[in-house]
Amino acid sequence: MKKETEFAHIARPKPDKGTAVNPGITRASTLLFEQAQNLYRTDMRTYGRHGSAIHDAVESCFNALEGGEGTSLTPSGLSACTLAILSVAKAGDHILMTDSVYGPTRYFCQKFLAGMGVETEHYDPRIGANIKGLIRRNTSLIIMETPGSLTFEIQDIPAICGVARTYDIATMVDNTWSAGLTLNPLALGADMSIHSATKYISGHSDIMFGAVVSRTGNIADKVTRTRKYLGYATSPDDAYQVLRGFRTLNTRFRQQERSAQKLAEWLSTRNEVEQVLHPSVPDHPDHALWRRDFTGGACLFGVILKPRSQGQVIAFINRLRYFGIGYSYGGYESVVIHCDPQLDRRFGGKLPGPLIRFGCGLENVNDMIADVEQALGHVF
Ligand SMILES: Cc1ncc(COP(=O)(O)O)c(C=O)c1O
Structure with missing residues (x-):
């Protein structure tokens, strides 16, 4: 099935007697339970921050877009970038970041992560497999963006991911430019693909939204856990608009x-x-x-x-x-x-x-x- 067909049909309510075409929105912080013992279950949502059916639908769209095994939704594209980084980086690590990265992601690493004991080194976006020469014992993540922000260099994702795999280093690609329609970084070997859905996906310049799409279930679990620790949540109204954006x-x-x-x-x-x-x-x-x-x-x-x-x-x-x-x-x-x-x-x-x-x-x-x-x- 082509993506446009999938996005026209995904997460639609089953027709009954005059069912609305689109799913409804549930706004909630508190979720109520009939049984007290359910409050502490980990296999179901117990609080508004854990999302809603609309959030599930948007996650399915991102998974379909990229062929991902799991998606974490975030309140902006920048928070999707920082979530992906924080899912991997820990004190004492060394991160390799393309010199052509989106500016605020660069400053998050330079001005915030540095204070947490994570060192960021910039590399030439056209480095390709020569990135091998920059790998250190403590390198934990390679950050790519293609084309680069403002200067539009194309990166050799398969070459860089090939090196990263040899050293067991995680990789992420900011894929905002292509909307996931003309580039699939996960298929080229990247672990995480990042979107600012603020852009084409919501499509009308009235929503801030982001997503981290993961290649494997293991990576997706890591990102989901980190999102929970950080307390990132998105409003169901915004999620609805993003779902609507996927349709067109x-x-x-x-x-x-x-x-x-x-x-x-x-x-x-x-x-x-x-x-x-x-x-x-x-x-x-x-x-x-x-x-x-x-x-x-x-x-x-x-x-x-x-x-x-x-x-x-x-x-x-x-x-x-x-x-x-x-x-x-x-x-x-x-x-x-x-x-x-x-x-x-x-x-x-x-x-x-x-x-x-x-x-x-x-x-x-x-x-x-x-x-x-x-x-x-x-x-x-
Ligand atoms: C490549 C790229 N990544 C991330 C972002 C950040 O997205 P947001 O504005 O949704 O925080 C932008 C915004 O311009 C961008 O161009």
Whole structure:
């Protein structure tokens, strides 16, 4: 069964006499029992933090999306990243983290985990099997993200996971970019795949939500236990919206993927542009790796402009009409940011010009192109 078929049918109530198509929401903190002895059972939910039927449905969707053996839901994508890390790391450990990781995940390790006695070392996202040279006796986790946040490097997941397996080191991949539709890190050997469902999966820029999907039952148990210790819970209303997002995910994603591809191709023909950072563009340095491991693209890509002043870059962005100026992506609306103020890299050197990131929404792509064209023409 194709994923869009599965997401149209998963977790639907059995029709009876006029049954609603969608499952209901149960809001609860306290759960009541007829028998006192049930309060201490471990084989059933005893408190609201343990979830509800809607949470179970969303977990099934994530397991179906990635072919996972278990999913833990979290209140944001960042908390999904930190949950995966905390499920593995302990005082005295050494973690290897791609230099292209999402910024707040980087700062969680640098500024919080370091204080708990966990050392984080950044590596070149293009390191591949050479990661072997960085492994230490106490390395417990390798963190990947592909494409990298802002700079869009593609990582060699099978090569890195192959090395990790030899040394019994856990691996995780932030898979937010692909929504799980064009990349399956678990099938390529990763232990945990992370999603910010805030983006495409909820799809309307009104929900914060995340998930850690695990390759095996053992890993899933570890993550579930850690989630319980941390007390992460998600509201059933938000879970409902995420389930609703899954119903239409594939259709929305495919249109946004096509629009981004077309806009990226158009931008790569423009004189104002130094380089388009979308792995589907043939001159992207990791295009071959992307073709090998991905089945498609996504809505988000970067553009390095020819050298321009910060003022010109800001004037260009302010001139756009259909691209909202804001963080995140994957909603129905197009967004744009300038990236240089937040770029923090040890590898890869200085970029040849200012970096802008576009996230395509569901507007008509010709309107998007016309919008970018008028802003470029006005400012440059
Ligand atoms: C790759 C990636 N991972 C994680 C996150 C964090 O997700 P959230 O905003 O849901 O906390 C983001 C948000 O932009 C992201 O781009």
